[in-house]
Amino acid sequence: MNIWLKGFLIGLAGGTFLFVVDYLLLKSVVSRRAKSVGKKPEFDQNERRHVITMARFCAMLPLAGAVAAWWLFG
Numbered sequence: 001m002n003i004w005l006k007g008f009l010i011g012l013a014g015g016t017f018l019f020v021v022d023y024l025l026l027k028s029v030v031s032r033r034a035k036s037v038g039k040k041p042e043f044d045q046n047e048r049r050h051v052i053t054m055a056r057f058c059a060m061l062p063l064a065g066a067v068a069a070w071w072l073f074g
Contacts, residue, residue, distance in 0.1 A: 003074045004066040011065020015058035022054050 026047055034041035043051070 004070045007069025008062045008066040010069070011062035014065070015061035018061075019054055019058040023051060026050065 026043075027041075030043055030047065031041045
């Protein structure tokens with residue numbers, strides 16, 4: 001397997017893991033806040049922006065992993 005492909009797959013796995021963990025933690029904060037207020041759990045504007053920003057960052061990780069693996073080991 002090519003070294004850049006390995007880097008891409010490692011970056012993809014890392015980005016997916018990072019996004020899922022961050023989303024689940026943010027979702028638990030939202031549900032705790034909604035429970036204390038007594039409302040339906042909803043993301044506010046800052047939390048939505050945070051999720052979108054994390055999604056963009058995690059989408060760049062596979063490419064960065066491929067380039068880094070090629071530069072370091074190729």
